[in-house]
Amino acid sequence: MSEELQALGPWDPLHLGPYTLIGRIGAGGMGQVYLGRSPAGRRVAVKTIRLDSTADDDFRRRFAREAAAARSISGFYTAPVIDADSTGPVPWIATAYVPAPNLDELVDRCGPFTARPLLGLAAHLAEALAAIHGAGLVHRDIKPGNILATADGPLVLDFGIARWPDTETYRLAIGTPAYSSPEQFTGTPESISTASDLYSLTSTLVFAATGQPPYAGSNSMAVVQAVCSGPPALTALPAALRALVAPCVAANPADRPTAAELLGGLAELVSGTDTPPLSASQAAYVARYEGQRRVAPPPGTTRVLTDSWATVTAATSSQLADMTPLLEGGDILVPTTRHGLIRLDAATGRHVDKPAEHTSLHTLYHSDSGLPFTLADSVVVQCAEKGVLSATDTATGDVVWSTHSRAFSNYFTYCSHDPDAGDMVFVDWGTVTLLDLRTGTVRWEVELPGDRVAVWSRPLLTPSAVVVNDEYSRLHALARSDGRFMWSHEQPLTDDRPWRGIIDDPYAGTPPMLVPGADAGDEIWAPMFGRLRRFALVDGRELPVRAGEFRSDGYNGPRVSAVDARLYITAEALYVLDAATTDLLARVPVPSPVGAPLIHDGRVYVNTSTGALYAISVETLDVVPPA
Incomplete structure (x- = not known):
């Protein structure tokens, strides 16, 4: 699968x-x-x-x-x-x-089949269809997504739409339009026969040879019209294979060969020759795929917090604050949507009946904006009213400082702070402000390009820069010292993506992340337009990610943590990359991660939207059961 x-x-x-x-x-x-x-x-x-x-x-x-x-x-x-x-x-x-990619994914990752492997693929699939038809079944949905590519040859899946030809029928047009036969749209139920599968097999081979569906259209009905208008183009197939499969797409199903007859012709072509169903690069990808997916949680871990661990409320709202687990005093603080921070013993996973030590830790996970937060002792920084930011000693009620700025609207305000350096950066409707936490003095204030550009995530405060991802998925880096623009990266518009905005980019609410670098310097990783992207902090050059694309479900995009020459990425699973090369080292199928992974004491802690916190061994990548 x-x-x-x-x-x-x-x-x-x-x-x-x-x-x-x-x-x-x-x-x-x-x-x-x-x-x-x-x-x-x-x-x-x-x-x-x-x-x-x-x-x-x-x-x-x-x-x-x-x-x-x-x-x-x-x-x-x-x-x-x-x-x-x-x-x-x-x-x-x-x-x-079966931990194997389907044909659709294999072609997407490795490119179309070359002549020899394509011939081997055709022979293997014809052999599989001959066995299926010999059992008295019509599959009715042969397509790349229903074919698994394994080292020993393709496996045909999903008999959920198969039927016995001599028994009652179901709706006619069962199947996938681009890979269906014309009679699945124009014939009678009785006309759907094993010949339909031969037509679909040929269309699947066209996809394998070209990387494109055999029929195209702006919508399903347009594809159906194309299927009914004539057979798919077979020019991309090798001549010998094309001659054998051309009868399989004859308009009259009675004129098509049986799977056994097609297999006989293909067997003559491959006889005495080496025709593996995969190229060397495809076989290598299949082997990596199988190895990565053999790392799986043991039984019971989908409910790992229901007994000795804490029960974590699902975190699925698009307006949630950061859901990254936090370390405090040897304990793991797990942010939840209903119960605030739940404290767990990092070693055992048991509840620790003790509140968070700092108010800032509590408010951090109850506010997307990062406000209010505690500076030291009892001094709380907050927007007292629209346009006013203040620091107040809650023990005495004294106002330590107060600053007026149109940026502090307390509505679309997002902030990050560095208590060691005494800096705080705000972004509000496109205005970026750096402020001295000790005095409340505004050090600089800069407008992002555009008319009242909204920002939906907290800015990233690095030792040298302030990095902001705006609602149009434009990434801006400003010098921390004076606010000058260092660089901006703007995703070009395309025919498929003719506009920009948070509706078009589901990850616009995920903040950019800093990955400290060595020889190549620090890097910025940011989810933009549906995938995680990597930039050099010094000049904004986009850098390749060799492991491929990373995506996640829902509003919050993939997150990255860097520790000990490894990158840990939470997307639709947990991925482990080599930090220097960005090669994929492992994939751990943790379901529905939220927030960034926390690495501590030989374990990776991953929060999820399922009510479970996973503790995973850094060394073995096995899930650590609660004590």
């Missing part, structure tokens, strides 16, 4: 049959797909019927047929079925879990 591991929701079961569910890994043609573990610890993929279909007796019969038919097909061609239940409240089918 190539789907990313997502957290179990409150509506998801914790167990199905003897299998403990760990998380969601996608949705098939019939319903939800979960990653689970057998009682002995083996990983399985467990697929269920959609909850709105469980009362449909026809749907249950269809589900039972899928299980029976799939068991009759060798695991040489599919993920083997190991168990099923079609009669319970939630019918399910369990197959062996």
Whole structure:
């Protein structure tokens, strides 16, 4: 399976049959797909019927047929079925879990297939279809997303839409438009036959050879019209392969060969030659993929905080403050949306019945803006009223200092402070202000370019610069000494992205992050336009990220922490990178991380929106169970 591991929701079961569910890994043609573990610890993929279909007796019969038919097909061609239940409240089918990318992802990461591997891929898929059709099934949705690329050859997945040809039928146009046959849109239910799968197989080979779908259109109906207008272009296929598969896209299904006949022709082509289904680079990617996804939480960790650890309330609101765990006095302070900071013993995960020592730690996680906060002892810095920032001694009620500025509106104000250097930086409607914390004196004030540009995240205060990410995903670096612009980075507009703004960029509310550098100097990492990007602080040059793109679910973008020559990135999982090269070292499928990872005493602590805090060993990358 190539789907990313997502957290179990409150509506998801914790167990199905003897299998403990760990998380969601996608949705098939019939319903939800979960990653689970057998009682002995083996990983399985467990697929269920959609909850709105469980009362449909026809749907249950269809589900039972899928299980029976799939068991009759060798695991040489599919993920083997190991168990099923079609009669319970939630019918399910369990197959062996295969940690492999699908064909769609493989082509996206490694590029289109060259001639030899493409021929091997065609032969393997024809062999798989011959086995499927030999079991009396029509798959009806052969496409890149339903084909796993493994070192031993492709595996065909998702029999959720397969049916017995001689029994009752379901809606006609089952399948994916760009890879469907014309008769799936223009014919009768009885006309959908094994020949439809041969048409879809050929369209899939076109994608593998070009990296593009065989049919294009501005919407689904346009794609359907293109499919019904004629066969896909086969010019990208090698001549020998093209000659064999051209009959597979004949307008009349009766004119198409069977899978066994196609396999016979392909077998002659590959006979006596080395035709692996993957190129060397593709095989290397598949091997890395499998190794990275073998790091998985042990059973029970999706609810790791329900017993000896604290229960952490889900953090899913787009208006939340920073959800990064914090270290204080050997304890882990876990920010939550309802209960403030929960204190846990860093070694055992047990509750510590003690409030946060500093008011600033508490207010930090209750305010997106960073206000109010405690400076020292009982001095609190806050916006007393619109346009007025003040520091007040709460013990005596005395005002230590008060500063007036139009920047301090207390509505769209975001700040960061450095108590050691005595600086505080504010951003409010495009006005960036650096202030002396000891006296309240404004050191400098600069306007960002544009008319009342909003900023939705806290500025980053580094030893040499102030870095701000504005609502248009423009990254600005200003000299900390005098506020002069060092550089700005603006994402160019494209036909696909013709405007800028927080609606267009879901990560505009995530602050930029500092990664201290050595030879290359300090770096700024910032989520911009849907992916995490890397810049040199000194001049704003964009630097490559060799490990690829990182994205996260929801409003808050990926976060980075740098410790001991490693980068720890929370995106849709936890990623570990080599800080010098940005090569990917490991991926740990922690579900739905929020905030940045905290590294302390040989462990990586990751907060999640699922009600769980994960403690992960830096050395082994295994999840540490609570004591």
